[in-house]
Amino acid sequence: xxxxxxxxxxxxxxxxxxxxxxxxxxxxxxxxxxxxxxxxxxxxxxxxxxxxxxxxxxxxxxxxxxxxxxxxxxxxxxxxxxxxxxxxxxxxxxxxxxxxxxxxxxxxxxxxxxxxxxxxxxxxxxxxxxxxxxxxxxx
Amino acid sequence: xxxxxxxxxxxxxxxxxxxxxxxxxxxxxxxxxxxxxxxxxxxxxxxxxxxxxxxxxxxxxxxxxxxxxxxxxxxxxxxxxxxxxxxxxxxxxxxxxxxxxxxxxxxxxxxxxxxxxxxxxxxxxxxxxxxxxxxxxxx
Amino acid sequence: xxxxxxxxxxxxxxxxxxxxxxxxxxxxxxxxxxxxxxxxxxxxxxxxxxxxxxxxxxxxxxxxxxxxxxxxxxxxxxxxxxxxxxxxxxxxxxxxxxxxxxxxxxxxxxxxxxxxxxxxxxxxxxxxxxxxxxxxxxx
Numbered sequence: 201x202x203x204x205x206x207x208x209x210x211x212x213x214x215x216x217x218x219x220x221x222x223x224x225x226x227x228x229x230x231x232x233x234x235x236x237x238x239x240x241x242x243x244x245x246x247x248x249x250x251x252x253x254x255x256x257x258x259x260x261x262x263x264x265x266x267x268x269x270x271x272x273x274x275x276x277x278x279x280x281x282x283x284x285x286x287x288x289x290x291x292x293x294x295x296x297x298x299x300x301x302x303x304x305x306x307x308x309x310x311x312x313x314x315x316x317x318x319x320x321x322x323x324x325x326x327x328x329x330x331x332x333x334x335x336x337x338x339x
Numbered sequence: 340x341x342x343x344x345x346x347x348x349x350x351x352x353x354x355x356x357x358x359x360x361x362x363x364x365x366x367x368x369x370x371x372x373x374x375x376x377x378x379x380x381x382x383x384x385x386x387x388x389x390x391x392x393x394x395x396x397x398x399x400x401x402x403x404x405x406x407x408x409x410x411x412x413x414x415x416x417x418x419x420x421x422x423x424x425x426x427x428x429x430x431x432x433x434x435x436x437x438x439x440x441x442x443x444x445x446x447x448x449x450x451x452x453x454x455x456x457x458x459x460x461x462x463x464x465x466x467x468x469x470x471x472x473x474x475x476x477x478x
Numbered sequence: 479x480x481x482x483x484x485x486x487x488x489x490x491x492x493x494x495x496x497x498x499x500x501x502x503x504x505x506x507x508x509x510x511x512x513x514x515x516x517x518x519x520x521x522x523x524x525x526x527x528x529x530x531x532x533x534x535x536x537x538x539x540x541x542x543x544x545x546x547x548x549x550x551x552x553x554x555x556x557x558x559x560x561x562x563x564x565x566x567x568x569x570x571x572x573x574x575x576x577x578x579x580x581x582x583x584x585x586x587x588x589x590x591x592x593x594x595x596x597x598x599x600x601x602x603x604x605x606x607x608x609x610x611x612x613x614x615x616x617x
Contacts, residue, residue, distance in 0.1 A: 201479045202479070203479060203513070203514060203515075203616060203617065205513065205582060205584060239515055239580050239582065241580070241581060241582050241589065241590075243589065243590060243591030243594065244591055244593075244594070245529070245530055245531045245591070245593050245594055270548075271544070278536075278540045279536040279539055279540055280534055280536035280537045280539075280540050282534065288537065288540050291530065291531055291537055291540070291541065292540075292541065292544050294530070295528055295530060295541060295545075295575060296574060296575075298576070299529050299579075299594075300529075300579055300580050300581070302580060331591070333582045333589050335515055335582045337479065337514075337515065337615065337616075
């Protein structure tokens with residue numbers, strides 16, 4: 201078994217779900233490891249990773265709305281608000297989802313399902329550039 | 340280090356938690372890799388994976404009830420309802436739990452705790468067959 | 479590629495977030511594997527793992543408060559209350575977070591971000607000793 205690592209840099213235009221499946225697939229396809237395990241790791245505490253439906257845009261809008269309501273913004277709701285009203289909700293949404301995801305790879309292709317897309321879930325209103333570590337181990 | 344991969348197909352009889360520990364354990368035990376890391380990956384967006392208490396059935400009933408209330412069904416709650424009232428709640432419950440889990444393996448046995456069972460969390464009322472990729476890497 | 483495994487035992491003094499980054503970093507640093515993937519696995523159903531902000535203590539207090547309100551204690555709320563009012567909320571908080579986390583390692587250092595700390599999220603009022611399996615695979 202061998203391994204390869206890469207830091208993918210992405211920047212969402214707005215708060216919400218940004219699909220990164222194509223960028224991930226491209227890097228995996230360019231490696232000499234055909235079968236194994238791909239792990240993605242998001243190096244941030246106010247953005248996370250999510251595998252979700254990639255067909256209907258309404259699913260993503262409902263998802264964003266659900267998390268906005270589950271971890272709402274609001275004066276006096278949180279002790280920590282150093283960076284604005286979206287600061288603490290961003291940490292909560294990150295805690296409720298994942299910063300790490302692993303996806304099996306076979307014959308150079310991600311084994312994710314037909315309807316599964318890989319998303320960066322950006323939780324800040326003014327997105328900065330985000331680093332996602334990609335690690336592939338296999339043969 | 341070597342690796343092995345397998346697609347486990349399971350079908351829940353109803354919505355809720357279906358224990359798959361025995362099926363997973365059986366596959367791991369039949370591999371020639373004694374120690375390493377087992378990764379499970381659920382190839383769907385309306386079913387997920389959960390490690391939870393395997394002793395008291397009441398825990399599972401409370402868990403199902405909690406997620407039903409956290410991501411409720413209801414006319415007008417969601418923009419996306421193409422496949423019925425359980426459609427969008429299924430995506431939300433999947434987002435709140437995991438589609439991927441890794442469990443260490445030592446001496447051919449899962450290193451999960453005494454009370455930890457591995458569950459498919461089926462979120463649709465009319466369950467279809469689900470594919471869970473099992474990947475074991477070790478030696 | 480090679481692998482190493484270790485069981486880290488930790489005990490929180492109280493319910494809530496206990497940072498374990500230093501203990502994890504120390505074990506990783508003592509291994510002869512410089513680059514690879516570290517996986518942490520919590521062998522319990524009433525304690526979980528979380529990567530979160532390690533700078534502002536207020537973030538952790540808000541996180542604990544949020545999960546306490548999302549999965550509240552209360553007479554009659556749950557069918558399962560064998561071990562007291564914090565029993566079922568502990569299982570729910572575990573389900574909403576993770577029992578497994580993987581973090582890439584490069585040149586002997588965790589690739590987690592500047593502000594990311596690794597935490598045991600203890601959900602019981604009377605914490606017992608917790609076992610976290612550490613597994614490092616790489617070269």
